[in-house]
Amino acid sequence: MSEVNNKKLRTKDLIYAGAFGALYIVLMLILVMSSGMVPILYILAPITVGVFCGTVYELCVLKVRKFGPALIMGLLFALVACNGAWYCFVTATACALLAELIIFLGKYKSKFMYLLSFVVFNINMSCPYMIMTFNRDGFMTRARDYYGEEYANGLSKLMTPWIWYALVGFAIIGGILGALIASKLIKKHFTKAGIV
Amino acid sequence: MDFDICVDDSGAILKLDPRTKLVMFLTSSVASLTCYSMENLLIYGIVLCVITILCGKKWLGVKSLLIFLFLIFFRYEIVTSGKGSAAIGGLLTSLITIFLFFFPVFMSLMLITQTTRINQFLAAFDAMHMPNIVVIPIAVMFRFIPTVAQEWDGIRKAMAFRGISLEPWAIIRSPLKTIEYILIPLLFSSISIMEELAAAALARGLDSGNNRTSYETVKFRAVDYLVTFMFIGLAAFFIIGRKGL
Numbered sequence: 001m002s003e004v005n006n007k008k009l010r011t012k013d014l015i016y017a018g019a020f021g022a023l024y025i026v027l028m029l030i031l032v033m034s035s036g037m038v039p040i041l042y043i044l045a046p047i048t049v050g051v052f053c054g055t056v057y058e059l060c061v062l063k064v065r066k067f068g069p070a071l072i073m074g075l076l077f078a079l080v081a082c083n084g085a086w087y088c089f090v091t092a093t094a095c096a097l098l099a100e101l102i103i104f105l106g107k108y109k110s111k112f113m114y115l116l117s118f119v120v121f122n123i124n125m126s127c128p129y130m131i132m133t134f135n136r137d138g139f140m141t142r143a144r145d146y147y148g149e150e151y152a153n154g155l156s157k158l159m160t161p162w163i164w165y166a167l168v169g170f171a172i173i174g175g176i177l178g179a180l181i182a183s184k185l186i187k188k189h190f191t192k193a194g195i196v
Numbered sequence: 197m198d199f200d201i202c203v204d205d206s207g208a209i210l211k212l213d214p215r216t217k218l219v220m221f222l223t224s225s226v227a228s229l230t231c232y233s234m235e236n237l238l239i240y241g242i243v244l245c246v247i248t249i250l251c252g253k254k255w256l257g258v259k260s261l262l263i264f265l266f267l268i269f270f271r272y273e274i275v276t277s278g279k280g281s282a283a284i285g286g287l288l289t290s291l292i293t294i295f296l297f298f299f300p301v302f303m304s305l306m307l308i309t310q311t312t313r314i315n316q317f318l319a320a321f322d323a324m325h326m327p328n329i330v331v332i333p334i335a336v337m338f339r340f341i342p343t344v345a346q347e348w349d350g351i352r353k354a355m356a357f358r359g360i361s362l363e364p365w366a367i368i369r370s371p372l373k374t375i376e377y378i379l380i381p382l383l384f385s386s387i388s389i390m391e392e393l394a395a396a397a398l399a400r401g402l403d404s405g406n407n408r409t410s411y412e413t414v415k416f417r418a419v420d421y422l423v424t425f426m427f428i429g430l431a432a433f434f435i436i437g438r439k440g441l
Binding site: 009010011012014015016017018019020021022023025026033051052055056059063068072075076079080085131181185189190193195 | 222225229294298328329332333334335336337338339340341343344345348371372375376379380382383384386387389390393394397398402403
C-alpha cells in the first residue's frame with residue numbers, strides 16, 4: 001500500500017494518523033470512564049488501555065510505515081488527556097518520539113521493533129497520573145471534593161508517593177500484552193485481508 | 197448521545213469560529229483537571245451549555261443543562277442529608293462526580309463535533325497558515341469521533357443479533373474473545389471509511405500544495421474574542437484558585 005522508500009508523509013498518511021488517533025482516544029475514554037468508578041481499576045487503566053488499544057496503534061504504524069504516525073497519535077493523545085500539567089504533556093510526547101525512534105531503528109521493516117515501540121508508546125498512559133506523584137496534596141483534596149471521603153481514602157491507600165513508578169510498570173505490562181495481542185490479531189485478520 | 201456527521205448549524209444565533217471552539221475544548225480539559233470546587237464547575241458547565249444553545253443545538257444544550265443541574269443538586273442532597281447507608285451514598289457520589297468531572301470535556305467535544313463541519317475547520321486553520329501536518333490530523337480526528345461512535349453502535353447491534361453478550365460477566369470470562377469481537381469489525385469498517393475519506397480529500401485537491409479556496413468564510417469576530425477571553429479567564433481563575441491566592 002505505501003512504499004518504504006518514500007519517506008515523506010503525504011496527505012493520505014496524515015488522514016490515517018488522525019483517524020486512528022480518534023479511534024484510540026474514543027476507546028481509551030470509554031475504557032477509563034467505564035472502569036473509573038473502582039479505584040483499583042482506575043489504577044490499572046494503563047494495562048486495560050494497552051491491551052485494547054495496542055491493535056489500533058500497531059495497525060496505524062504498520063499501515064503508514066513512515067516517520068510520523070506514532071508521534072501524531074501521541075500528540076493527539078496528549079492534547080486530549082495530558083493537558084493538565086506541562087510535564088505530563090512533555091513526557092507523553094517524549095514517549096511517542098521514542099516509539100518513533102524505535103521504529104526507525106527497525107528500518108520500518110522489523111516486526112519486533114514495531115511491537116517494541118508500542119511498549120514504549122503505552123508509557124504515555126501513565127502520564128495523566130503524574131499529577132498524583134508530583135502534585136499529591138492537590139490531587140487528594142480534589143479527590144475528596146469530587147469522589148467523597150471513602151473513595152479518597154481508598155485512593156490514598158493505593159497512592160503511595162511512588163505510585164507513578166508502579167504505573168509505569170503497569171503501562172509496560174499493558175504495552176507488552178497489547179503488542180502480543182496486536183501481533184496475533186493482525187496476523188489472523190489483517191494480513192490475510194491485505195490491509196497491512 | 198447521538199452524533200451526526202452531516203452538521204447543520206443553520207439555526208445558530210451565535211456562529212463561532214472553529215478556533216474558538218478548540219480553545220474552549222482545551223480550557224475545558226484544563227478546567228476539569230484543575231477545578232476543585234463544585235461552585236466553579238457549576239458556573240463553567242452552565243456557561244458551556246448556554247453557548248451550545250446559542251450555537252444552534254438548542255435541544256442538546258437544554259437537555260445537558262438539565263441533566264447537569266439535576267446531578268449537582270442530587271449530589272448536594274446526598275452529601276448534606278447524611279441519611280441512608282454510607283456505602284451506597286459514597287458509591288453514588290463517586291459515580292455522579294465522575295460524570296460531572298468529565299462533563300466540560302464531553303460537552304465541548306460535542307460542541308465541536310456537532311456544530312463544526314470539517315471544511316470550516318480546514319478553512320480556519322488555513323487562514324492561520326498552519327502547515328498541513330498539524331491541521332489535517334486534528335481536523336480528521338474531530339471528524340472521525342462521531343463516526344467511531346456510529347460504527348460502535350452498529351457493531352453492538354450486530355453482536356446482540358448474533359447472541360454475543362456484552363455483559364461484564366461475559367467480558368471477564370473471555371476477555372480476549374471480547375477484544376477480538378469488538379476491535380476487528382470496528383477496525384475493518386474504520387479502515388474502509390478512512391480510505392474513502394482519503395480518496396474524497398485527495399479528489400478535492402487536499403495535497404496539491406496550492407492555496408485552496410473555500411465556500412466557508414471564516415473570520416475571528418468580536419464575539420470570538422469575547423468567548424475566547426472568557427474561557428481563558430475562567431481556566432486561569434481555576435488555576436489561581438487552586439494555588440490558594
